Amino acid sequence: MALLMENQFRELPSDKAVDTKLFLNSVSYLPPFFDCLGSKVFAPIKSDISGNITKIRSVYDKDPVKYATLQQILEAEKEAHGTDWPKVGATLALLWLKRGLRFIQILLQSLADGEKDENHPNLIRVNITKAYDHALKKYHGWLVQKIFKAALLASPYKSDFIKALSKGQEVTEEDCMVCVRQFLVNYTATVDAIYEMYTTLNAELEYTV
Amino acid sequence: MALLMENQFRELPSDKAVDTKLFLNSVSYLPPFFDCLGSKVFAPIKSDISGNITKIRSVYDKDPVKYATLQQILEAEKEAHGTDWPKVGATLALLWLKRGLRFIQILLQSLADGEKDENHPNLIRVNITKAYDHALKKYHGWLVQKIFKAALLASPYKSDFIKALSKGQEVTEEDCMVCVRQFLVNYTATVDAIYEMYTTLNAELEYTV
Ligand SMILES: CCCCCCCCCCCCC/C=C/[C@@H](O)[C@H](CO[C@@H]1O[C@H](CO)[C@H](O)[C@H](OS(=O)(=O)O)[C@H]1O)NC(=O)CCCCCCCCCCC
Ligand SMILES: CCCCCCCCCCCCC/C=C/[C@@H](O)[C@H](CO[C@@H]1O[C@H](CO)[C@H](O)[C@H](OS(=O)(=O)O)[C@H]1O)NC(=O)CCCCCCCCCCC
Numbered sequence: 001m002a003l004l005m006e007n008q009f010r011e012l013p014s015d016k017a018v019d020t021k022l023f024l025n026s027v028s029y030l031p032p033f034f035d036c037l038g039s040k041v042f043a044p045i046k047s048d049i050s051g052n053i054t055k056i057r058s059v060y061d062k063d064p065v066k067y068a069t070l071q072q073i074l075e076a077e078k079e080a081h082g083t084d085w086p087k088v089g090a091t092l093a094l095l096w097l098k099r100g101l102r103f104i105q106i107l108l109q110s111l112a113d114g115e116k117d118e119n120h121p122n123l124i125r126v127n128i129t130k131a132y133d134h135a136l137k138k139y140h141g142w143l144v145q146k147i148f149k150a151a152l153l154a155s156p157y158k159s160d161f162i163k164a165l166s167k168g169q170e171v172t173e174e175d176c177m178v179c180v181r182q183f184l185v186n187y188t189a190t191v192d193a194i195y196e197m198y199t200t201l202n203a204e205l206e207y208t209v
Numbered sequence: 210m211a212l213l214m215e216n217q218f219r220e221l222p223s224d225k226a227v228d229t230k231l232f233l234n235s236v237s238y239l240p241p242f243f244d245c246l247g248s249k250v251f252a253p254i255k256s257d258i259s260g261n262i263t264k265i266r267s268v269y270d271k272d273p274v275k276y277a278t279l280q281q282i283l284e285a286e287k288e289a290h291g292t293d294w295p296k297v298g299a300t301l302a303l304l305w306l307k308r309g310l311r312f313i314q315i316l317l318q319s320l321a322d323g324e325k326d327e328n329h330p331n332l333i334r335v336n337i338t339k340a341y342d343h344a345l346k347k348y349h350g351w352l353v354q355k356i357f358k359a360a361l362l363a364s365p366y367k368s369d370f371i372k373a374l375s376k377g378q379e380v381t382e383e384d385c386m387v388c389v390r391q392f393l394v395n396y397t398a399t400v401d402a403i404y405e406m407y408t409t410l411n412a413e414l415e416y417t418v
Contacts, residue, residue: 039352041352043253044253047253047256143248143250143359143362143363144250146362147250147356147359150355150356150359151352151356153352154352209249
């Protein structure tokens with residue numbers, strides 16, 4: 001779990017506003033998460049998510065005071081872009097990024113909860129599939145869904161995945177899961193807050209790719 | 210064919226040396242070729258090829274005199290990198306780039322030759338599959354091959370592909386193919402010369418991704 005523990009997400013304030021700078025700093029540690037899946041076929045996913053982060057950062061950097069929270073970014077872009085919004089700018093980048101974050105969250109939660117395929121306890125396909133079904137499937141057309149199914153076959157053994165998460169250190173599954181649960185507390189709260197914000201601001205979109 | 214005709218490849222000199230600067234200029238027009246396939250799922254391919262071009266250009270820019278021809282780049286890198294070569298630097302980037310170029314060449318040649326699936330004359334799957342089988346399949350493991358098969362289902366109708374190649378102008382298939390044949394003359398000679406160079410310098414690699 002070294003990978004995730006190095007940069008824990010912060011506890012949210014009571015108004016659940018997400019500080020842009022702290023958020024960008026924490027999520028910037030996540031793209032290497034996809035390397036833990038072990039195969040280079042996941043490189044396009046890593047680069048899609050890195051692209052989202054770069055897009056949000058480039059908006060933030062233009063005016064760190066004006067864009068101090070994620071909510072301020074969405075509101076300013078709504079104001080600026082008229083009917084193009086929300087399919088535009090950092091609003092669109094965060095719309096997709098949050099789905100990737102949710103995918104990671106559900107996958108880790110499912111592992112931490114001990115969900116497994118009893119016939120193949122060292123596979124994580126059931127956990128990946130659960131995360132995909134909840135976070136992404138409905139936003140993917142039949143072709144990307146088909147590619148997902150193929151890519152799923154390249155998913156690593158649980159033991160290798162845990163080793164990669166722990167940056168190659170030999171830790172027991174249970175020790176790793178203690179850290180995962182710890183990481184998930186603030187992480188899940190942050191992802192939930194972002195989803196709530198998209199609902200409140202009516203910024204969610206249903207189109208498929 | 211506007212897309213390809215805008216930047217034709219140069220005729221090779223008699224020693225078949227490929228001028229790096231002219232080559233980089235001509236290939237830089239090719240990544241948009243993958244947009245002609247119509248689906249965003251091809252974006253990772255476009256970015257892989259763009260990455261190869263960027264890598265070669267960054268080596269060239271370090272010393273345009275020393276790296277005036279592609280052959281000079283390979284020889285200098287062989288000298289500099291010892292046993293890591295050829296799986297390194299611009300040598301590796303061009304190794305993969307040439308396969309993408311061969312893929313495009315065979316696909317266009319097959320269309321220009323009128324090869325088609327008689328039962329589905331407006332599909333180009335047979336042409337794409339031929340190009341893939343010759344240029345790439347043996348360098349792809351089972352998973353990427355499987356993803357290729359899925360992606361193939363997203364390949365465009367011939368008429369749409371031709372329209373995209375012609376940048377949206379309405380041209381007849383036959384007019385388009387006249388230009389394609391024209392384009393293929395120097396293009397094929399250049400790709401052949403690069404393949405020959407890899408054979409002569411013993412720079413080809415057989416590993417799969
Ligand atoms: C030789 C044969 C080659 C054939 C080529 C086939 C290539 C197959 C390509 C597969 C797709 C890769 C995943 C990327 C999918 C992306 O299309 C989507 C939407 O991506 C968004 O699109 C927006 C515009 O609509 C903006 O551009 C966003 O960009 S913006 O920043 O500019 O606003 C961008 O993120 N992102 C997604 O679906 C997000 C994916 C998140 C991570 C998912 C985890 C899944 C893990 C699976 C584990 C088993
Ligand atoms: C939500 C679910 C998501 C699941 C995610 C699945 C994602 C699937 C990804 C599919 C793969 C995309 C294609 C890229 C493949 C690449 O892996 C290979 C090797 O790529 C090379 O690798 C080297 C190291 O070994 C260097 O890094 C090279 O880089 S270097 O410059 O640094 O040296 C790099 O080009 N290139 C290739 O195979 C080249 C491909 C050429 C074009 C092929 C045309 C095919 C057209 C097909 C039309 C139907």
